[in-house]
Amino acid sequence: MSHTPGSTTPGRGPSPVHDIIVIGGGIVGSAIARELAGHAVSVALVEARSDIGDGTSKANTAILHTGFDATPGTLESRLVARGYDLLSDYARETGIPVEHTGAILVAWNEEELAALPGLRDKAEANGYHHSRLIGADEVYAEVPALGEGVLGGLTVPDESIICTWTTNLALATDAHRRGTDILLDHAVTAVTVADDITTLHTRGGDVHGRWIVNAAGLGADRLDALFGYDRFTVTPRRGELFVFDKLARPLVDRIVLPVPTKRGKGVLVSPTVYGNVMLGPTSEDLTDRTATGTSEDGFAFLLGKGERLMPRLLEEEVTATYAGLRAAIDRSDYLIEADADQRYLLVGGIRSTGLTAGMAIAEHVGEMLTASGVVLKERDALPPPPAMPYIGEAGVRPYQDAARIAEDPAYGEIVCFCERVSAGEIRDACHAPLPARTLDGLRRRTRAMNGRCQGFFCGSAVQQLLNDHTDHDTEQGCARPCHEVTS
C-alpha cells in the first residue's frame, strides 16, 4: 500500500521476506546493499530518513583517503587502502566527482616537525610509499597562502577530494538498479528474531528478512541493543565546518592537513570538488545524536585556527557553515562482527574513513556472510553502473556543454546562478530513480542553492521547480504538466 519511490522493482516483484535487509542508507549501507544485490539474493535497504545519505554521510570532509595514517594492521587500515582503489575506479565508471589534489601535512612547531618522520614510516607500514618529507620552503612553494611559521611538511600525493553526496547516491542507485528495495522513512523501532525470519518493526511498517545487516551509523549501537548486545557505545562527535567562497579556491589547491595528535586529526584546510575551500572540522563529543547545529564556540575555534593556518582565507566570504556528527565509538578499529545464530551482522564504528572504505567494507561483509553460511552466488548480466550527473567543478558541467544545450535547451537555462545549476539538472534530479523530494535532497543532487547567495536570487525559483516536478501521482512522472522550459 505504501508508495515509497523505489519500493518495488519491475521484473522482480515485492518479496514478503528478503534474504538480506541492510539497515542504514548512508555510504556504508548503500555500498553493502549494492554489493549483496550483485548476487542471487533479494535485498532491501531500510532507511530511517526520507532520503538516502541524509545522516552522517552528508556532512563530512569529503576526502578520499589513502589510509597513510591509519594504524597499521587494523581492519580499518586494510579496508581504507582497498576502498581507495575500489572507489577511485567506481568514480571513473559512474562520474562521481573526484580530484586527485594531493595533501601536505604541515608542522607548525618542533613537536609536530619531530612527528613527521614517524608518520612517513607509518605510511610505509600501511603500504603507502609516495610520501616525502619536505622543508618549509617547499611547503610555501606548494601553498604560498599559508600563514607564517611553517617548519616543514610531509606530502601525501594521492590523498584526494571526492563528492560524498554523489558517492552515496551512486551506490544506492546502483543497488536499486540491481533490484534492492529501498524503503525510506522506515526507522526501526523494534526487532523480533524468530527461527528463520527476523521482523523489523519500523515506522513504515514491518519488514521481514532472513539476515539483517546493521549499518545504522549513529544509531548502530541502539539497534545492536535490540539484538541483545551491549558491546559498544556510539558517541556523536560533532564537527563544524566553514565553506568559503569559490573565489578563495586559488588560495588552496590541495589538502592541507595538521599533524595528527592524540585528540584527533585536527583542523584542515581543503579544496572541495565544488570549487570552494573548506576549513574544519571541530571535534566535540556530545550526547545528543540530533545536535547538528553550529555553535559560537565552534565558530570562534575555527576562526582562531584559520587565522593561524591561512589568514588570507578569512578575508573571503563564507558560503556555508554546517555541522556533522561522526559515529565515534569506544574502540580504535572498525567493529564488524557476524552472529550466525541470530543471522545478524554488525557494521559499527565506521568513522570518517567510511566514505573511502565503504566499498571495501561491503566486500568484507560479503565474505563474512559467506563464512556464516549465506550462499552468495554472483549474478550474471548485472545492469551497468549508473552514469551520475556531474556536479563537480573540474570537469564539464551541463551549462558549459554547447552540444548538450543544443539538444536540450533546459541545460542552458541557468536557475541557480552562483552554482550555475540548470533547469534541466533540477528536472532530472526530480525524476531520477532515487528522486529529490526535498530542497535538501535537491541541493545534494545538483548543488542548487548551495552557493554564495544561498537562495537570494534562485531560492523561490528552485522551490517552484521542485514543486512542479514532484507533484506526481503516476509512475511516469508529473501528474500535472511539468514546468515548461522555455527558450
Add this chain to the structure above:
Amino acid sequence: MTDSRTEQAPPLTLTPDVLVIGGGPAGLSAAAALAPRVAGDVLVLDREKEAGGIPRHSDHTGYGLRDLHRVLTGPAYARRLTETARRAGAVIRTNAMVTHWASGLAVDVTSPQGRFRVEPRAVVLATGARERPRTARRIPGDRPAGVYTTGQLQNAVHLHHQEVGKRAVIVGGELVSWSAALTLREAGCSVVAMVSQYKHTESYGAFNLGGKVVLGVPVVNRSRVVRVIGKPRVEGVEIEDVDTRRRQVLACDTVIFTGDWIPDNELVRTGDIALDPHTLGPVVDTALRTSRPGVFAAGNMLHPVDTADIAALDGRHVADQVVRWLATNSFPHSSAAVPLLAEKPLRWVSPSLLRPGDPAPPRGRLLLWTDEFMRVPRVTARQGGEVLSERRLAWPAAPGRVFRVPWSILRGISPHRGPVTLTVR
C-alpha cells in the same frame, strides 16, 4: 566566427559595440543612453527570466524619483526602464548568463538558445549587489526552513506567490529592512521585531516613524542575532544586547536577514580587475572606468547599495564615458590618479579614484557609508596631512543607507600629493 575555437568554445560569436552585463536599473539606463549614440549594437545580457533587476520583485512604491521625476512601484519602474532601453534600440537578452571571460573583452554566455561568445569593444558591468545570507554573516545555530534574505522573500512572495510563515523577525536596520516589512505584511506575516545593531532609531529617518506607526513594527536597537533555533522550521532567534550582553530568545517561525550588501563581483575578480577592499566592487574613477581598459562599471556594485534611481543615473553617466572610449580607445595613465580613502566611522567612498581632467562623478556626488549616526555631519577632506576643505551638511549621516557628499569638497586637491582622506564627525 572566431578561429581560435577550442573544444569548449561556443559556436557563435556576437560582436556588438557595447556589452552591458546586467539588466537592472543601471544597465538598462546605460543601454538606453548608449543605443542611439553608437554605430553598432548595444547588447544587454541578463541572467534572470525578465530584465529589470531587483525592482521587479519590490512590489511597493517609491521608484523613479530622481531619474524619471515620478514615483512608480518597483515592477512598473522595471518595466518602464526595460521598454525605454528597447525603444532606444538596445538588444536585451534574458535567461542569458555570462559565465566567464574568454580573452580580452570577450565573454562566454550560456542561454537556452545555446552557448555563445560576445566580443564587444566596450563592457559595462552592472551586476548589482546582493544581501549577505545568514551563513556569510557567520551566525551559528540550527539550519531550519524559514530563513530568508529580503531578495529571496520578495521573489517568493511577489513573483512566485509562495507562502511564508506567520511571525517573522527582521534582522537589520537598513532601508531594505522596511521593504521586507512591507512584503511580510502583504504576505500576511506579522513582524515580531526588527533587530538592529544601531543605536539611534533616527537611523531610519522618516521611515522609522512611519514604519513604527503604520506597520506596527517593534524595533530592538543595539542588538544582534547570535543563534538561529528550530528544526525543521524556525522556532526562534536568540539575540544579544551588544552593550549589556543580556540575551533573550524571540519566538518566530521566519527570519529575514536584510541589508549587509555585497556586490556581485565574480566577474570583477575573475577578470583581474582591481577590487576596492571596502565596497568589494571594482575600483572606479569618476568616469566609472575600472582598471581594465574598455571595462566600465555602474550601479550598486559600486555603492552597495544606494536606491535604484541613483543606480540608473550611474548608467546615464557611464554612457558618455563609453562613447568617448569607443571614439578614442584611450585609457589614462594611472600615475596621476589620486586615491580617495574613507576613515572611520566611514566605511567606504565611491568612486575612489580621481584623475585630473576627468568629469564630475554621477550627480556631482561622492557616495559614502557611515557606521555612526550624525544629525549634522561635518565632512573633512585631507591630503598630505593638511585639511583641504571642510563642509557642514544639512542632511544626516545615517547607518543603513548611503551618505551623499557634494563632490566640490575635493576642489583644490593636487594630483601629486597622494591620497585624499575623508572623515565625518
